Amino acid sequence: METLLVLTNCPDEATANAIALALVEEKFAACVNILPRVQSVYRWQGAVESASEIPLLIKSTVGCYAELEAAIRARHPYDVPEIIALPITQGLPAYLNWIATETAA
Template sequence: MYIFVDISPLCGNTNLGLGALLFYRERMAGGIAGPKSCFAVVTPLMKKSPAQILVVLVAVNSQKEAVRIGEGMVNARLAACANIITGVQSIYHWKGKVVKAKEVLLILKSTRLRYRALERAIKTMHTYETPEIIALPVKEGFEQYIGWVCEETHS
């Protein structure tokens, strides 16, 4: 079953979220509105999609820094959850040298909608000159967890 919702006032905005499909009258057989009207088709597929979720990896200098950033992101609702993994051994090139360092890995669960704000907030709190902030898309996930991440980040 499809539900057609007239969203003519929003036709100029193609970023409607949740994958709303827009259909202009010209493309609808037997359309029922004027030539400039458009519709959102709401289907059962418009549930919270795993593709909206990001796992964000952030390497930090210490557990204290990881807790500070993690709590900040969760409190600001930029992330639904923060996991902290200590004892990470990193090896990388930095300023012409190979560096070996003990780091802490902060793993954040967020959404595409909140990512840019999350990245900006992390950069303001991070002690590194060039912090590792990498977002990985989630391909599959437990539907209730996906919904929870979206709800907690107001996405």
């Protein structure tokens, strides 16, 4: 099973907690790390913006990605939330197997 690290940023702790809990409860993710606030600087609709955000590190699989993305989009308040999936090409085999076992796909 091909594993992924999915990244997203949330505007506040309540949103971050709700998304993390839903993803794990629905077995779209084996684990979600909720990181401390970061300051993001970005261009949006032609203007440079800055916002304080809560990053999430989501461990999942390719087979769960479509449902995971839909679950984030359904709960995320941004018009275009950052959702980036990176393949995990190496890792402790037992940990990668655990991710596969704990996800729905």
